[in-house]
Amino acid sequence: KNEVEQSPQNLTAQEGEFITINCSYSVGISALHWLQQHPGGGIVSLFMLSSGKKKHGRLIATINIQEKHSSLHITASHPRDSAVYICAVGSGGSNYKLTFGKGTLLTVNP
């Protein structure tokens, strides 16, 4: 079973700060997912990546397959970025069974 560890568990930032959330996993994967969940809300997929780097607006996701590590960066953070960010991995050659980290609660203060 793949173990997925996220850090930090909680993160408080001031508006405009650069944010980094980390994710480590224990065995090889087919793809890694970053998800966003607002309090009491649904889950939105932000990125799916298996190598390199992806960028979407102010969000950047990177993955290092050799080190089994991924990071999610938020540039110029805004209060609307406040949410739980969840890392999930599809392993064993399948992307249809996900193992999730416990999430990082991000609070961005104005």
Added chain:
Amino acid sequence: NAGVTQTPKFQVLKTGQSMTLQCAQDMNHEYMSWYRQDPGMGLRLIHYSVGAGITDQGEVPNGYNVSRSTTEDFPLRLLSAAPSQTSVYFCASSTSGQPRGSYGYTFGSGTRLTVV
């Protein structure tokens, strides 16, 4: 496209009652799955399906049944509800034929279930 539709959004059950959580997607995705989300535990896989007629167990399948008679629908049945099944349930779908730039998974809006 509606994406993934889950019903109901909220449900209260008495211990021992049965019910079905509905999940439907209109994206022709072959993969569908059910997860439960509990405080401090993260999301955990209950059951999944890789196509119509094919289902398998995930990490926490006890007390739940699924079937996949069509590509669109993947209902989750609680056979005899227990307080330990109080949770938020999410259905999700995905496809192996990911277009460039795909975000991978589409989640339903969730069902908040309380068993008393």
